[in-house]
Amino acid sequence: MKPNYIPIKSVLKAYGELIGWLAADPTIKKVTKYFNPKYVAKATRHGKPDNRFKTMHMVVTLGAPNFRERKFIRTLIKAKCEFPINRIQIVREKK
DSSP states (O other), X not given: OOTTOOOXXXXXXXXXXXXXXXXXXXXXXXXXXXXETTEEEEEEEESOOOTTOOOOEEEEEEESOOHHHHHHHHHHHHTTOOSSOSXXXXXXXXX
16 A cells, blocks of 8 residues: 555545534634645635525645645644544634
8 A cells, every 4th residue: 555545435534524514613714634744635615604694615625735734734743643633623714
């Protein structure tokens, strides 16, 4: 097995968790799951919820981390955390 190989079942399970978090709480803007230092899954909500909030637009991404996520991964590596990280990182909407 390749060292950077991620099983498709774990990716689909992560997508379900990420979309579930976004659908459950309207104050959450972005959720991220870290599989390894070079591979993350993230879901982002577009638009701000208000009283007319009837539909939800989400972008789901799988691939390399962006610069903020790479900085967070460096802190995880310094803290000697093992990948995959079982927790999901949540970013809330700014007020």
